[in-house]
Amino acid sequence: MQYLRQAIEEGEWQKVVERLDAMSNMEFRRAEAHIRTQVLPGLKNDELWTALLYLIRYRRQAFLSGVLAAEDRAKDGTLRLDCDGARELARWLKEESPESVNKVVNMMLPLMQDEEQIGALLDTFETGNELSRIAALLKVDTPLCHYVLFCTLKGMHDGKALAAKCAQHFMKKGDDRAYNMAAIMKAYFGLDELKGRFALHIEPYELSMLDSGSEAFYHLLDGRRPRI
Numbered sequence: 001m002q003y004l005r006q007a008i009e010e011g012e013w014q015k016v017v018e019r020l021d022a023m024s025n026m027e028f029r030r031a032e033a034h035i036r037t038q039v040l041p042g043l044k045n046d047e048l049w050t051a052l053l054y055l056i057r058y059r060r061q062a063f064l065s066g067v068l069a070a071e072d073r074a075k076d077g078t079l080r081l082d083c084d085g086a087r088e089l090a091r092w093l094k095e096e097s098p099e100s101v102n103k104v105v106n107m108m109l110p111l112m113q114d115e116e117q118i119g120a121l122l123d124t125f126e127t128g129n130e131l132s133r134i135a136a137l138l139k140v141d142t143p144l145c146h147y148v149l150f151c152t153l154k155g156m157h158d159g160k161a162l163a164a165k166c167a168q169h170f171m172k173k174g175d176d177r178a179y180n181m182a183a184i185m186k187a188y189f190g191l192d193e194l195k196g197r198f199a200l201h202i203e204p205y206e207l208s209m210l211d212s213g214s215e216a217f218y219h220l221l222d223g224r225r226p227r228i
Helices: 002-009 013-021 025-042 045-058 060-075 084-096 098-111 115-125 130-138 143-154 159-173 176-189 204-209 214-221
Strands: none
Touching (some): 013 025, 045 060, 084 098, 098 130, 115 130, 115 143, 130 143, 159 176
């Protein structure tokens, strides 16, 4: 395993391929797990995306989940997707395995720590179409993704109609936070047609606070009153 680690860290991809090709199925499974959990998380940002590019192109089914190694980079603020490796990986997946693009986005969205990271992820791996972004964000149950979804809808010309559909989606989930999300959209977008028993009742003065940043949004999402 040390040979593989060294070859990956030094970018000796022909050696990596030759060693992986020579492995039995059992040896490959051990090597894949070692690379995914021990090697990739220790790489710097550009090295990580270059490694993922070569490994996923080598055997996509085995190494696609290696994108989860980006979690450490996201947490320490060093995650960047404006590098050659990330852009080339996104381009290759869009051409060779479009369904894998969605898998990458679905795996990585819960790992993102701020709006900038989410924007960079969607800019790199999605088409940039607002509808595809909304569909991706709806799949992830994190307050940050809910906030980015809310901001995306606010900026759209037909945001009200889409907000109604999104609110219905959240109401079907049935948990407290989902209902609070639906209540926020009902109040902000004036969705009077949306019927339901909402525990969260938003005061008119609180609507303007939703345009001042994320703090008021997170308070309401948790069922608390925003700080004035």
